[in-house]
Amino acid sequence: MTNDANQPGRLPLFLTDADVEALADLPSAIDAIRAAYSTPIDEARNPGRIFADSRREWMRVMPSVPASGRLFGAKSINGSFADGLRVSYLISLFDKETADLVALVDGNRVTGLRTAATTAVGTATIAPDRPLVVGVVGSGFEAQSHTTALSLVTTFAEVRVFSPTPANRDAFSARFSAELGVPVGAVESAEAAVRGADLVLCAARSRDETPTISSEWVGDDATVVSIGSTTPGQRELPAELFARASLVVADGLDEVVHGSGDLLAARAAGVDVDAITVPLNDVLLGARAVDRGQGIRIYKSTGAGLQDIVVAEALVDRARERGIGTQLPVGIVTTRK
Structure with missing residues (x-):
């Protein structure tokens, strides 16, 4: 504690869930992510996840000091089993120059x-630059948001979607047929979605944590996107697929290799996952060349605080420009040590 404390020069902004919905913009988020990952890996800036767990309450904190941008901070994921499972998410952003709380x-x-x-x-670093047949496994929020995002960086020729619930896959087909302007068909099995696809999007967790696709369905030169196995106990892709893969691009090398159930299972099955897995940073910086036309190429994601911070900063910038959000009546003091 010190008496040499300064009030913030500008009071912090609070963005509600409704504010974020109004401000969300995929192109801006993609630009922010690309800039953040177009810098060398620095584990001191991005130390991974910190866990606290009482078995009744738990907290996961994901801090980051991005090399890009003006802000740094952390996302906390806060859960309680007191009444079922309830979870909240809070991102705090601070100014790099003054350490003031910004938002x-x-x-x-x-x-x-x-x-x-x-x-x-x-995906843009590993997918072929030509019209692609896309197979989507899943039809929920993640499948929809990722289909939209992928359409911004690749060219679709056709989309096939499978979901266990016919009404959900039909609704997905109807929505994206209208939005994408290409044929979007609802199919009756994951195999029908995956076989012959140039780009496979896996965006559906299995209830028993078994892989949602089989290796034999995937073509020899396909691009596969996997976003649903982010903890050691979760599975989405089979070990046999990693054995066939020429390259795995990871958003966070250590957490993907050591914290994803898919890669843990592949290692246990004898696959040399370290030899084929590279960080996204290296690909964007040109340190690792990618043949986008040959071999099975997998993008594997577990998420990182870096992503939350740079996208949240872009949201705050848009909020200031558009006059959205609530300026808090007070802030926190910043002290000189």
Whole structure:
């Protein structure tokens, strides 16, 4: 504690979930993610996740000091099993020059926005530059947001979607037929969606945590996007597919290799995952060349605080420009040590 304390020069902004919904813009988020990952890896800036867990309440904190942008901060994911499972998300942003609190952002929708934006950036580095047949496994929020994001960085020739619920896959087909202007068909199995696809989007968790697709369905030169196995206990892709893969691009190398159930299972099955997995940063910086036309190429995501912070900063900038959000009546003091 010190008496040498300064009030913030500008009171912080609070963005609600509704504010984030109104401000969400995939192109801006994609630009922010691309800039953030177009810098060398620095683990001191992005130390990974911190967990606190009482078995009744838990908190996951994802801090980041991005090399890009003007702000730094952390996202906290806060859960309680007191009444079922209830979860809230909060992003706090601070000024790099003054350490002043700049904004508090409801992170509920930011998670989906930054995940789709990062997937778009990662997929653009490994997908062929030609019209693609796309197979989508899943029809929910993640499948929809990722389909939209991928359409901004690749060219679709046709889309096939599978979801266990016919009404959901039909609704997906109707929506994206209108939005994308290409044939979008609802199919009756994951195999029908995946076989012959140039780009496979896996965006559906299995209830028993078994892989949602089989290796034999995937073509020899296909691009596969996997976003649904983010913890050691979750599965989405089979080990046999990683054994066939020429390259795995990871949004966070350590957490993908050591924290994703898919990669843990592949390693246990004898796959040399370290030899084929590279960080997205290296691909964007040109340190790792990618043949976008040959071999199975996989984009694998577990999420990172870096993504939340840079996308939240872009949201705050848009909020200031458009007069959206609530300026808090007070802030926190910044002290000189």
